[in-house]
Amino acid sequence: MRFIHTADWHLGRLFHGVHLTEDQAHILDQFVAFVRDSRPDVLLIAGDIYDRAVPPPEAVALLDDALSRLVLDLRVPVVLIAGNHDSPQRLGFGSRLLSGQRLHIFGSFSDDLTPVVIEDRAGPVYIYAVPYAEPPVVRESLRSDLIQTHQAAMLALIERIHQVHPPGKRSVLVAHTFVVGGLECESERPLSVGGAGAVDCACFAGFDYVALGHLHRPQSAGKDSIQYAGSLLKYSFSEADHNKSVSLVEMDAQGRCNVEKISLTPRRDxxxxxxxxxxxxxxxxxxxxxxxxxxxxxxxxxxxxxxxxxxxxxxxxxxxxxxxxxxxxxxxxxxxxxxxxxxxxxxxxxxxxxxxxxxxxxxxxxxxxxxxxxxxxxxxxxxx
Amino acid sequence: MRFIHTADWHLGRLFHGVHLTEDQAHILDQFVAFVRDSRPDVLLIAGDIYDRAVPPPEAVALLDDALSRLVLDLRVPVVLIAGNHDSPQRLGFGSRLLSGQRLHIFGSFSDDLTPVVIEDRAGPVYIYAVPYAEPPVVRESLRSDLIQTHQAAMLALIERIHQVHPPGKRSVLVAHTFVVGGLECESERPLSVGGAGAVDCACFAGFDYVALGHLHRPQSAGKDSIQYAGSLLKYSFSEADHNKSVSLVEMDAQGRCNVEKISLTPRRDxxxxxxxxxxxxxxxxxxxxxxxxxxxxxxxxxxxxxxxxxxxxxxxxxxxxxxxxxxxxxxxxxxxxxxxxxxxxxxxxxxxxxxxxxxxxxxxxxxxxxxxxxxxxxxxxxxx
Incomplete structure (x- = not known):
């Protein structure tokens, strides 16, 4: 199984008053060409697709164009979740219909944790996609008063996933969260003010790969199979030294992953x-x-x-x-x-x-x- | 061929400060039940889907739910155009992908006038869907300096359609426009201030049925086969005496149409x-x-x-x-x-x-x- 993991596109972002639409269109063109050449079985986008709940119409058109090319022209299925910058409802529009085209959008949080299943010669890989949700939303949805923090919410979710996941089968988690110890930078908006925003990487035991979004510096979180893909572009001067990339992941029949970081070349550094x-x-x-x-x-x-x-x-x-x-x-x-x-x-x-x-x-x-x-x-x- | 023609849903509308979401959800439930019972070959929605460019997220969720039920659960293809209240880009998100599911959204104006073709036992019906566009947008797109008014824009478009339409085949036009002589009411926003906003119904010669949106009172425009479906609900007190309806149209093998107006019952009159x-x-x-x-x-x-x-x-x-x-x-x-x-x-x-x-x-x-x-x-x- 070969897949590409990317995150934090932040389409519609303003950078010191400059609209980055053209820079984003430029890098997405390169990205689409890379996807075409590397022929993955699936593409994972781990949240913060847009920079804000109501993105400018140019950003909507840009995402539409990129996804249409990926899914229709290249025939690559896409699994995409909302991050803390996205409006769950707006991003999720049409998701039932679009899943019939193999564009799997997870906008609003739901207690339905049905995975997207992608097959390769070694059998199925179960992809569990969890859109970003505030702890009160997860608490309400799962009807558990114990969920007060992001850590508790993630644990409860993962416990449910483990209950339904067929033993011995390969699995991937796509999530938008802050893992304890992660390296932050200025362009991320904290998930929670007051310290209840972090999740321990031990949560993720049992998954063969965890495709994370939120932190803008590409980095692993605890181990090599738990990865932040990082943002599409540098979105603050604090990221000047980042080496932005997308992750090309090769998973073998046992679920072991080899992660290669692929750098794209922005229009302007x-x-x-x-x-x-x-x-x-x-x-x-x-x-x-x-x-x-x-x-x-x-x-x-x-x-x-x-x-x-x-x-x-x-x-x-x-x-x-x-x-x-x-x-x-x-x-x-x-x-x-x-x-x-x-x-x-x-x-x-x-x-x-x-x-x-x-x-x-x-x-x-x-x-x-x-x-x-x-x-x-x-x-x-x-x-x- | 049996089809349903509706228009001017204005999802997300405020009425004297009251959010109409629940009223709209109520009437859409009835509408979906009516579609289920009447088993049309296609559903036409002639613009002003939302009440404004950026509708509230509840309205987005409502439209998503209604369209998913119509297209996926009832398997009725839908042809839907933007009206003068809709944002072309936002409404058009995913349209390439969604057309694969037989949800045909025409958001942004384009000079590509490829019809949606629906077949019945008598053969194909060609449905030409033209989203609302300001004359300068049409002028630019069709590269014709002569297009200064809505009338000129509509004539130019229809001329193009007639050039490509196979002679003798049945045809339907879906458009969002103001036809000369139409009865207005307070909840419509004029298409053009200064008098260049009206179109003569003679434009529409040659179509077997014209499914119009914009005017909120259900009415024919010049002849029985040119119809405004009217709005989903009464959106101003000036509409208190309206009899809101959706149009159930039976078209025979020669393209002759019989139009039946079906009243739905709002939650509150x-x-x-x-x-x-x-x-x-x-x-x-x-x-x-x-x-x-x-x-x-x-x-x-x-x-x-x-x-x-x-x-x-x-x-x-x-x-x-x-x-x-x-x-x-x-x-x-x-x-x-x-x-x-x-x-x-x-x-x-x-x-x-x-x-x-x-x-x-x-x-x-x-x-x-x-x-x-x-x-x-x-x-x-x-x-x-």
Missing amino acids: VRCLAGYLADILKGPKSGENPQDYLMVTLLDTGAILDTIGKLREVYPNVLHIERPSLMAGGELHGSRTDHRQMNDTELFAAFFLQTTGEPLTEEQRSAYAAVVNAMQQREREVMP | VRCLAGYLADILKGPKSGENPQDYLMVTLLDTGAILDTIGKLREVYPNVLHIERPSLMAGGELHGSRTDHRQMNDTELFAAFFLQTTGEPLTEEQRSAYAAVVNAMQQREREVMP
């Missing part, structure tokens, strides 16, 4: 430059694409007129400039921590401290977490 | 009551549903405390109250025209007159129309 303005204005070294999306850290200390204008004459897609020398000096910056390095919870705690003179109590902290989690659930249009 | 408060508070006559959505016109002249509270004790779904006696007297009302009876253009013209003392010139009137038409196109997310 995302890079960070640091140096003095005069040096940077000397322009790209040979082999560097001047059209790349750039963050520039300037070491100059004095005033510079029209910094961005000067830089964009050489690098048209400079999106962000940092000037650490200007940040360090001012009294206005208070505690001198860089607020851009703080997550929402830290930011709120700092604001609270600054305005009230008191640190957040545990009770206040969990009240804050409850509000933010409920808000994120609404943004994703999850029915209460 | 939309009605207007007029009288003195004391009389109305006596409550519904036998056979009247007190849960109906009501507009109440009170003839009382004096002050009444908590009118809506009193009325809702008897009729919980009173949505609007009119008190003509209070309107007639005041000096504040200026010219004493009721602004609620005016369309947007009239309203703007009156405002302009009131603030500048001058009536709109022809030039200003067409500038206004251009702005409003462009705005409506953006709202529908039509790519420029």
Whole structure:
């Protein structure tokens, strides 16, 4: 059995105000060509298909085009789940009908854990696809009051899967979750504010392969057969050093997997430059694409007129400039921590401290977490 | 050949602040049962599937459920076009794939006019489905500068259809348009501000049946084989006297059609009551549903405390109250025209007159129309 595992396409994403539609179309063209050449038995897409619940119409058209080519032109079945950025209902439109075309979309969470079964010469492989769902949604659906955390939800689900899975048969899990110890980056939205968002990789014992989405850096989680495919593109400057890839997995008759990471070439890379303005204005070294999306850290200390204008004459897609020398000096910056390095919870705690003179109590902290989690659930249009 | 023609479902509609999802689910259940019992060869839905470009997720789930039951459970092919309320891209998601399941969605306008062909014992019927499109979109797509109006766009399209249609074979057109002379009501959004929105029914010569959407009152347009199915429900109080229906059409081997209007029973009717408060508070006559959505016109002249509270004790779904006696007297009302009876253009013209003392010139009137038409196109997310 050969399959391709990808995730976190985030179609419709804005990057520092730039619509990435063309970059995404470019990389999807390459991806489709790769699928055509590698002839997999199935393609797995582990969530965050879109960047938000209501993606722009261009992103809808882009996904439609890519899936139509994969499923109809290349005849590759696709298993696709919703991530925490997707609206379960919107993504799930037509899923009953589309499954007849071998496009298996798992949008809304359901207690029906019927697998997609794909056969190769060694027999069937059972693919269990679990769309992202908040613990209250899983609790309601499985009618179990014990489910309060993502860990408990995942354990309950996997227990159900093990109950129905035919012993000795090969199995794959597709899920969108955060595994303890995973390396995060700035473009992921935390699954849960307040610390109940992580799942232990020991949950996944028994599956021959676990195709994960959520973390944008390609990485294994605990063992080689539990993989994050990583995002399609670099979606923040914190990912400049990532090597984005899709995973080509060969599974043998016993379910043992060999995972190969395949790099695609984006239309424009995302890079960070640091140096003095005069040096940077000397322009790209040979082999560097001047059209790349750039963050520039300037070491100059004095005033510079029209910094961005000067830089964009050489690098048209400079999106962000940092000037650490200007940040360090001012009294206005208070505690001198860089607020851009703080997550929402830290930011709120700092604001609270600054305005009230008191640190957040545990009770206040969990009240804050409850509000933010409920808000994120609404943004994703999850029915209460 | 037997087919069912319906239109203007407007899923996700708000009616005086009330979400109609449950009413729409109720009527769709009845509709699906009717389709099951009448066993048509095909179902035609002539646009305005949703009420707006981005419908609420409940509406998406409702459409998904209805279409899945019709196509998968009842095995009835469906031909469905976008209307002027639908987003072409969003509605069209998956259309290539879904057509393999015999759900034929025509979202974005295309110059590919390939028909859906349905066979009965007398041979094929060619169904040409034309999604709603603004004249500039048709002009661009067909590369014809002559297309400036809806009439010109429709003529150009139909000419193309006649060029490819095999002579002597039966044909049906599905379109979302406003035919000259049609009876309008308040819940339709004009296709074009400024008078270029109407199409002459003579355009449709040559088709054995024309399944139209847009006007919410079921009506024929010029002849019996050109029909507006009307909306699924009453979507304004101006429709209180409508007899909403779906059309069951029997077409013989020569293409002659017999149209039967089938009424469905809504969960709650939309009605207007007029009288003195004391009389109305006596409550519904036998056979009247007190849960109906009501507009109440009170003839009382004096002050009444908590009118809506009193009325809702008897009729919980009173949505609007009119008190003509209070309107007639005041000096504040200026010219004493009721602004609620005016369309947007009239309203703007009156405002302009009131603030500048001058009536709109022809030039200003067409500038206004251009702005409003462009705005409506953006709202529908039509790519420029």
